[in-house]
Amino acid sequence: MDTPDLNNPELYTNRQLSLLEFNRRVVAQAADPDTPLLERLKFLCIASSNLDEFFEIRVSGLRQAQEMGVGQSGPDNRTPQQVLREISDRTHALVDEQYRLLNDEVTPALAESGIRFLRRTEWTPAQQAWIQNYFQTELLPILSPLGLDPAHPFPQVLNKSLNFIVALEGRDAFGRNSGMAVVQAPRALPRVIQLPATLEGNGPYDFAFLSSIIHAHVNDLFPGMNATGCYQFRVTRNSDLYVDEEEIDDLLRAMEGELPSRRYGDAVRLEVAANCPEHMSQFLLEEFELDADALYQVNGPVNLNRLLAVCDLVDRPDLKYPGFTPGLPTELPHGTDLMKVMRRRDILLHHPFESFAPVAELLRQASQDPEVLAIKQTLYRTGADSAIVDHLVTAAQAGKEVTVVVELRARFDEAENIGLANRLQEAGAHVVYGVVGHKTHAKMMMIVRRESGKLRHYVHLGTGNYHSRTARLYTDYGLLTANPAIGEDVHRVFLQLTSLGKVSRLTHLLESPFTLHQGMLDKIAREQAHAEAGHPARIIIKVNSLVEPRVIRALYSASMAGVQIHLIVRGMCSLRPGIEGISDNIEVRSIIGRFLEHTRVFYFANHGEPELFCSSADWMERNFFRRVETGFPLLNPEFRQRVIDDLEAYLQDNTQAWLLGSDGHYTRDAPGPDEAAYSAQTTLLETYAERN
Structure with a gap:
């Protein structure tokens, strides 16, 4: 039998597309009716924040690579153009699903629970009066509408800020009629405003969007003119900072000088209201030098992440995860030396x-x-x-x-x-x-x-x-x-x-960029040697990301030798499990739940002399070669067994676990007909509460 080529691009999933899959799993938590209602809203917000960073860093990096003429890169051998095309397709579908969940499921369910996001058409006269006063006293004095003409060119738009493009009719005091203006909402303004419960007809948790308030009173910003349309928009920019450390004398001062540029980096995404006319969307795309793939039309607030404030404003424990108090080990009572x-x-x-x-x-x-x-x-x-x-x-x-x-x-x-x-x-x-x-x-x-x-x-x-x-x-x-x-x-x-x-x-610690990578390769190879000698061999790795090609090839090789490999990878994973003859001894799962899985743990059975390392490092090129990281062993057998038991809990999870297929897509695990539901995070909460 021919030895497989472990460099074959078909054995690897693109890291950026894998990261998008993680965000799909986060959105799925918002779709899960078993997730408490306000937590569903929170997961939608988390996904929005994740996508912001994805565009600011990942997409902007791909666009730069495309502009520089970079060809195929990464073990999957895709070009930046190919990845950007697929990102566009997948992300548009994901964003559509976010807003569908918000509008069709989460918002109506919140309203039934007495938490209402009121549209302009739903405001009562009392609410309208309060909102008008709020606009006049809190918003109007700090808004600066900008009519667009040769003396007032399109303004600089801050990264991820809320803005409005306004269509106008009529002439201003100077006889000008540009037909268009931009209104920028200062970042200090809240995006969701809680209406007083004392207003007639109000419930305890009634909210109005800042965008709705500005839209309702936009004519007040342009006296004597008529606003025929007002549409929110938001631009996401390249936010990666570059400082040439070899050419500077003081890193702190260089960073201080570079930070302001993040606000006005190259645009990579444009979000606009779903009802924005095509000609205005096209005008914005041209201003930001973006093509149609970068346009995202959304039916709701252009920044869902700002809705996180609602979760803090609403005191409804019944709509959140049950509260808990982190425990203390029994040997550490309060006041201990x-x-x-x-x-x-x-x-x-x-x-x-x-x-x-x-x-x-x-x-x-x-x-x-x-x-x-x-x-x-x-x-x-x-x-x-x-x-x-x-x-x-x-x-x-x-x-x-x-x-x-x-x-x-x-x-x-x-x-x-x-x-x-x-x-x-x-x-x-x-x-x-x-x-x-x-x-x-x-x-x-x-x-x-x-x-x-x-x-x-x-x-x-x-x-x-x-x-x-x-x-x-x-x-x-x-x-x-x-x-x-x-x-x-x-x-x-x-x-x-x-x-x-x-x-x-070093005696016990492994350190990047010196010994951690080779140390992991050596321990994988040792496990492979045990399997080849006919001994049981097992590896469990828990990380946030697994994309470094050499450790993936080592895991493939160990799998081919019969090592049983369990990978718990929260986010990016370029390894493809379940490929016959190569990775059929590898299982990859991702746990998405109440807590963000962040532990990095490396377990090797080592023929009865187990080793277990905890680490600050994920299995990525940057962590192995471009960062100072440490991996530290748990030498205490009791501690080592505790962590192994924790890992086994994650491997048993059948309610919040997603299993990666050989095609690069994840499927949510579920209990079988005769199987009880099991959540690792819930079990660990209960276990540690009893232990401490």
Whole structure:
């Protein structure tokens, strides 16, 4: 039998199209009647936000590649033109489904539950009067309508901002009649306005869209003229930042200078109201230098993501997921001296089922401990008003040596990270921006404490960011340890990040861009060797994305040797499972549920001596070769078994799991006739509640 060519493009799914499939699964959560009603609305908003980033980064990158004449690229061997064509077809269908769900299912169901989005034609006289006053006092003073003529050319339109193209009749005070104007809605304005419950005929949760209010009063913006049409539109722009790190002296200043350009990058998508006349849509396409494929006509708000505000404004627990309080391990009651516990044993936290609070509390205690000499930490995303940053500032002001590796290029968090870098520097912390050419994505914290005349390292390693809000929404693991060998490894990684030196040999950690990729290839090959020797062999990988060709080829080869491979991949997956003779021993599933699956876990059965690594890295080229990442082993057999049990729960899921077929499409799993429904996330919530 001939050996298959594992470079065959037919063995790979295009990564961008795979990412679109993920968004289709998110929209499917909004379609699921078993999803609580306000959560269905939230999933529609999440899908809208995901598509924004998809166009800002992915589509814009493909358009640039097309303009540069790039031919076939990637293991699937498709050209940018081919991918853009298919993206257009699939995305138009997906957006149509989003708005169908909003208009035909979610909005009517919300109305039945007393949460109403009122159209202009539905406003009562009392509502009309209140809205007119709101327009006159809150909107009119800050709106600047722009008539279009040679002295008033088409304005600069901010990325993802709400705008209106207005058709006009008549002449203005100067005798001009351009026939067209643009109204830009300032970003500070809410897009959904809650009407007072005290108004006659109002329910407790009646809302009006900002677009409806402006549309209803657009004539007030053009005295003496008649607005014959008013249509919302929104343009999405290329938002990828480019800074040539080899040619600059100060990365922070360069990033500060580059950020404003994101607002006015090249246009990649135009969204317009579904009733916008063709000639006006064409006029907008020409202004933004876009072709017809980039036009999306939507029957509703052009930015569904702004409806997320409604979920916060509406106090209806019965329409949301049941509340829960993240637990604490039994060995960590409130007020515990965490470093004292860590001297006795390691601590493994599984967020959001277990609280992120111990991580922040460890840093707080360290900031106030007179025996703590130094704290080192990486920060990729932290969020506004971060307790983590507060504690680092406190430590620096107390005279401790605080070193923070801040990743300024964390996409869409650049401005926030620049601000926290400045704040930390002002407090006296040493702030560095990582390594030229490599984003620092590793999640590490190290505390150096003097004990009995010696220095001891206390370490936190995680799969997710130091971000208290996302720690309640994303699944992640965090390890707290005082293991001297792991502490020494983390110390050496920090030295690499802050100084100039050669690659250090690490005892336990794997590190990108040096050893993580080859380490994974070696462990896959070892599992393959066990299978070829006739031993049971198994691999479980849980990541957000799996697209790097060499590890995919290694997995194919291991599958051909008989290794049983389970891949839990939330988003992009370029591997095709179920291909006879190549990947028929590989199953790929994606879990889409209440929490965003974010853990990266790599399990290898290793013929009775199992290894399990947690990591900050997905299996992508960027994570293996262009980022600083860490993979850390769980050496404690109890912890290792806990995580294996968690993985098995995901493999049993038959309610929120989607199974990838060899054709690159996903099918939602469902219980069989004699099979009970099983949700991994629900089970883990219950399991950790009992455990803690």
